[in-house]
Amino acid sequence: MLPCLTLAGIGWWYWPGEPAPVPLHLVDGTVHAALLTPDEASRLAGTTLVSGPRSNQPPAAMTASAAKCAVAVGPATQSVYGNEWTAFLSATYQDAGGAGAYAVNQVIGVFPDSAKARAAFRTLTTGLTRCTSATRTDQAGRTTTWAYTTYPATPAAVVWTATQDAGSGWACYRQAHLKGTSLIQVGVCEAGNGRPAVSKIAEALSGKVTG
Template structure:
């Protein structure tokens, strides 16, 4: 079973949905910009359903060496800090609830483009500074990861985080800075997730940039 801490988005925070249906999502909010499970299913070409959500970045992960905190927790405070004005992280899981496939979307909005670019720069530099790490979860369990980043541009970076000991299990990530927003998408599975993460990121970035 893959290590579900890998997306760094707080798997223990499962939202409580009212029996009458999903909560109302106001237009113009970061929650409204998220792609729906149905849309992600079409883009990723596999059925996913809604899972955990968070409205603030989690604290930095416990990781060794310490300078790998960004690579290990790209959606945490290690990247987004405290300067954001709106934030949402949403994870969709495979419809069979096996943990074999997950998609995470993150949107962080900052007061201005300078702060968004600073967060993006922190992410890009952190990825190049770390090739592997050992992460410790809240229960004291450790997992080893290897990171491989592609050369970044001024507005985008893509990378892969692979877990040791789980054959072919890896998370493909993309991040884009778009005006005052820094968006991220990860797709985790056994096998090559890069085509899927690119399609989801393209559409999410377009929605945020409208």
Template sequence: MRRRVRALRHWRLLLAAVVPCLVLAGIGWWVWPQQPTGLPPHIAEGTVQADLLGPDSVSRLAGTTLVPGPQSNRPHAPLTVAPSECAVAAGPTTQSVYGQAWKAFLSATYQDAGGSGAYTVNQVIGVFPDGEKAAAAFRTLTDGLTKCPSSTVTDQAGRTAKWAYTARAPFTVVVAWKAAQDSAANWACYHQARVTGTSLVQVAVCQAGDGAPTTSRIADELAGKVTG
């Protein structure tokens, strides 16, 4: 019984630290406004909303039940980070990477059915006017990842979190990396970004354990849907 109480206390403390820090991992949904609830909007073919993988598809790929969380139709402002050259690594889905040149953007987060934030999947689609601008944003991302092995990020409430970044050598249009939160019991966010046509798409899976295989599966399916 005592072991169960200690384990429960440990898990609650972990969640208390992890949930506010999802934005600090570059996921960003924690400070983004949520879409209004109500009737589902009409989704027009060929839009970023139509390209997004639905909760059922992502749940199938992740092997766990996920429900829709917040969405945003614009990149969040750059994060407050030290050292300053880590702005891209700390905020890969923010304006630090996507800038202002995009013509369509959507970031959507799905989370565990309990809403605890212990397991989240984030999809980002940024559509640019042409392939050159999409490739330039991808280079900004990969260049930023190489400059930053670790950082300290401060959120809007003044809370700080330390992160370590491990990136694989990027291919021409694909890069994968891990953002591990310091002292968070093996909890980390696994990222993958790809250029497809005029779009820069990203997937991040945040969990305790190895989320890299799930990230790749979701990124494969998302990139296959994106036509822009």
């Protein structure tokens, strides 16, 4: 059952087809950003992770049971990042055993200016506060129901948790940080307390984004 839970938990990280290899580093004008490697993420998460899907563009918005929940069900999709970004990078790592018991996702979206990055961050925070639960259909047609808990946002960060209904404790712990012209997101999905790991990974990732 765990592999199915993993797919459900990271449904908004699903990428159709088999994309060309995507590096873990991007340079966009004066912005330099690099995702944590699997080894770096493993040390912070306290478990061995291996590389999974990567993408250089946000996936299409997901279908939610209510239109107001589009952001909550797909925070790293076009629902938040839209089409005005100038560079985008996402990578998912999963447990080395292949049991689907743990997953980490990192996202960096770079915008032309800080105003557009702030607008995307506002879209994210506003969308999260509008939705406490939703049934989500991902790009592969899988349907799952989730409950969302969002904590008060600061001007540059927001923390929230998505818990799968009837998921045996499966939850995704997430953070988003606004840094200059970049909107950064990190998610840790597991049937346990992923909050300490997501905080460590988000802080480390934010430190790698300059400009």
